[in-house]
Structure formats: structure tokens, C-alpha cells
Amino acid sequence: MSMTLYLGCLIRTLYPEVEKAVYEVLGRIGVVFEEPKGASCCAPLGLFSLSKNAWLRLNERNMRLFQSTVLTVCDDCFASLSDAFKILSEKNNVRVPEVKPFGKFMLEKLEEKGLRFSFKGLRCAVQHSCHLLRPARNVDNAENPMVVKNVLEKLGYIPVSYVSELDCCGGLVFEEKMRDAIARRKAEALEKSGADCVVTTCSHCMRQLKSVSRLPVLHLAQLSALSMGANPEEIGISEILLRRMVNP
Amino acid sequence: MISRLKEKGAGDLLKCIQCGSCTSSCIVNAVNEYFNPRRIIGSIVKFNRLPDQDPWLCSSCSICVERCPQRVNPLSVIMALRMIKYENGDAPPSRVFELIEQIKKTGLAFPLSNEAYEKRRSLGLPELEMDEESLKEVKKILSEAGF
Numbered sequence: 001m002s003m004t005l006y007l008g009c010l011i012r013t014l015y016p017e018v019e020k021a022v023y024e025v026l027g028r029i030g031v032v033f034e035e036p037k038g039a040s041c042c043a044p045l046g047l048f049s050l051s052k053n054a055w056l057r058l059n060e061r062n063m064r065l066f067q068s069t070v071l072t073v074c075d076d077c078f079a080s081l082s083d084a085f086k087i088l089s090e091k092n093n094v095r096v097p098e099v100k101p102f103g104k105f106m107l108e109k110l111e112e113k114g115l116r117f118s119f120k121g122l123r124c125a126v127q128h129s130c131h132l133l134r135p136a137r138n139v140d141n142a143e144n145p146m147v148v149k150n151v152l153e154k155l156g157y158i159p160v161s162y163v164s165e166l167d168c169c170g171g172l173v174f175e176e177k178m179r180d181a182i183a184r185r186k187a188e189a190l191e192k193s194g195a196d197c198v199v200t201t202c203s204h205c206m207r208q209l210k211s212v213s214r215l216p217v218l219h220l221a222q223l224s225a226l227s228m229g230a231n232p233e234e235i236g237i238s239e240i241l242l243r244r245m246v247n248p
Numbered sequence: 249m250i251s252r253l254k255e256k257g258a259g260d261l262l263k264c265i266q267c268g269s270c271t272s273s274c275i276v277n278a279v280n281e282y283f284n285p286r287r288i289i290g291s292i293v294k295f296n297r298l299p300d301q302d303p304w305l306c307s308s309c310s311i312c313v314e315r316c317p318q319r320v321n322p323l324s325v326i327m328a329l330r331m332i333k334y335e336n337g338d339a340p341p342s343r344v345f346e347l348i349e350q351i352k353k354t355g356l357a358f359p360l361s362n363e364a365y366e367k368r369r370s371l372g373l374p375e376l377e378m379d380e381e382s383l384k385e386v387k388k389i390l391s392e393a394g395f
Contacts, residue, residue, distance in 0.1 A: 009356040012376055016367040038382030040355040045308050046347045049330040054393035134310035142314050168275045168309035174341040175305055181279040234371060
């Protein structure tokens with residue numbers, strides 16, 4: 001069955017290595033997909049704060065271009081699209097496409113195909129993205145999220161728990177000083193976790209934590225592609241990280 | 249004021265019991281006590297006053313929504329305050345308009361950096377450009393909303 005791939009603005013403009021990783025994963029597990037050329041930004045909170053109507057109209061336009069289940073690679077897009085589609089479905093009494101976040105998609109695919117990958121011994125601290133979990137959208141447990149951790153385990157990595165795990169990274173705070181203070185607080189917690197890297201499924205978390213964290217910050221798609229045998233250099237996995245792995 | 253907030257999508261503020269679950273979970277409050285969701289709602293329901301705290305400081309993480317025992321949805325109140333302040337002539341952070349301008353230019357909220365452009369080419373990734381017709385539609389939606 002074909003899917004609609006929605007990569008989101010940040011990944012396409014800032015993280016080509018993540019985009020490459022997504023294509024590698026989809027190709028390797030045999031998922032046919034299309035990317036509607038005319039789709040625009042899903043306009044999460046900045047715009048939504050000023051005009052709910054514009055946000056809804058942009059996503060109504062996007063929705064018309066989507067012919068199948070939408071796979072999102074950024075959890076902020078997931079939240080914006082699924083919230084908008086829910087309102088549109090109630091308002092117009094129409095069928096709307098399902099929106100699936102990358103973590104959940106991976107878990108379902110790995111389970112469906114019974115896939116498990118060789119042990120890599122890399123310890124990963126998950127930065128759970130707020131908009132995937134809250135307000136609860138039945139994707140994961142909001143107070144004890146497990147989806148990304150379960151995917152990591154199946155891919156051969158070791159998810160580690162840490163203090164302040166559910167804390168927001170502050171990426172969508174508009175005031176710079178406050179945004180940086182929150183990022184530093186989160187980065188400190190992540191560094192104390194003993195992990196080798198940080199893993200997330202949100203491109204805003206990625207950008208925010210990359211700006212302060214001493215640990216490498218990766219998208220789950222990059223580690224998924226690595227386990228499946230993609231070329232580490234093309235998907236943005238550094239030498240340093242590879243040296244920390246068993247069976248890289 | 250409560251009815252005006254509700255028009256903008258604010259949840260049921262009157263159910264608030266000022267327990268502070270929102271504030272104790274709030275990440276912005278953890279780094280700056282000035283931002284306090286409990287007090288934001290308190291100043292509206294107890295004093296019928298627009299809170300002096302800046303609603304743009306909220307990170308929109310929604311943990312207050314998840315943990316509120318009264319299902320007030322403090323985030324919806326903060327988002328409604330952003331709209332009301334904007335309508336009252338209080339300028340939002342300039343970053344908001346930069347994002348909107350960028351969407352009008354390319355359909356995406358962020359510009360493509362030179363580094364990413366080169367990397368996209370070397371990885372053989374598809375062109376980013378949106379077709380003219382689509383971009384026109386996106387611009388129309390935004391300009392009709394006053395942007």
C-alpha cells in the first residue's frame with residue numbers, strides 16, 4: 001500500500017542527511033510512497049497563534065493533495081496535520097487521511113515484518129517530542145512514552161532513561177534568552193544520562209538540542225537507516241559515533 | 249473578557265481551582281518564575297484582568313493540558329491571549345512574521361541554507377521548488393488572513 005511522505009520544512013531545508021535516511025529506510029523495507037510537490041508548510045504554532053483560520057485553510061489545501069496515509073518525519077508536523085484534519089473531518093463530515101508519526105510507523109513495520117537488528121551497543125537518550133505526546137492523541141503513553149524506545153531496541157540500540165525525560169526542549173519559545181536557558185537545562189540532563197547520543201523524532205527538538213548539546217543529536221530515521229545497512233556518511237553518522245558501536 | 253477568550257478557542261477557565269498543577273509542570277516557569285500559567289488564569293477569572301505576562305513565552309509543550317485535573321486546557325487560554333493581544337495592537341515577536349513571510353516566498357517556513365543546498369545536490373535529493381500555481385494558492389490564503 002502506498003503512503004504519502006511529508007518531510008516538513010526543517011528537515012528539507014536544514015537536515016538533508018535525515019531526508020536521505022528516510023528514503024533509505026522506506027526503500028529498504030519496501031514502502032511505496034509519493035511526495036505531493038504542491039504541499040506547503042503545515043504552519044504549526046507561530047501562525048496558528050495569530051490565525052486559526054489561515055492554519056486550517058493551509059492544511060485543507062494540503063489535505064486535498066494527500067491520497068493515502070500521511071507519514072510525517074517531524075512530530076510538530078504530525079500534530080499540526082492531525083489536529084487540522086480532525087477539525088476538518090468534524091466540520092465538513094468528510095473522510096480525512098490518517099497521519100502517522102515516524103516512530104509509530106517504524107514500530108508497526110518492524111513488528112509486522114518481525115525484524116530485529118544486530119546489537120550495536122550504542123546508548124541512546126530519547127528526547128520525546130511534546131507534540132507527539134500531548135495532548136494525548138493515542139500514539140503513545142503521555143507520561144511514560146515507549147514507542148521510540150521500543151523501536152531503538154529492535155534496531156539494536158540501548159535506550160537509557162534519565163531525569164527530566166519528559167521535559168520540553170524549549171524549541172518553540174520565541175524569546176531567545178528563555179529558549180536558550182531551557183535548552184541548556186535539557187542538554188545537561190541528557191549529558192548526565194550516560195548516553196552516547198540523543199535521539200528524537202522532532203526536527204525542532206533536533207535544531208534546539210544541536211545548538212547546545214555536547215552529545216550528537218540524531219533523528220530516529222538516521223539510526224534506523226544505519227541498522228538497515230545505509231552508508232553512514234550519507235545519513236550523517238559521524239566516525240566518532242561509529243567507533244563507539246559494536247558491529248557498526 | 250472570558251467570552252472574548254472563548255471566542256478565540258480558550259477552554260473552560262471557570263473550572264480552574266488554582267491548584268498550580270500547570271505551573272509546577274511548566275518548563276518556562278522552571279527557568280523564569282515570572283511566567284506562571286496559574287497566575288495567568290487567576291488574573292482572568294478572579295480579577296477579570298488581562299494578565300501582564302507575555303503569552304509568547306509559552307513553549308506550547310502542552311504538559312499543562314495533559315496534567316490539569318480540571319481539564320481547563322491552559323494552553324488554549326494562552327493561545328487565545330496571543331490573538332487578543334495581537335488584535336489589541338501588541339506586536340507579536342518579529343520571528344512570527346519572518347516565518348509567515350518565508351512561507352509566502354517558498355511555501356516552506358525556513359530558507360534553504362547554502363550548505364544544505366550543496367548537501368542536497370551531493371546526496372541526489374529532489375529539487376525543493378514549489379510549483380507556481382501552488383505557491384499562488386498559499387500566498388492567497390495568507391494574504392486573505394491579513395499577512
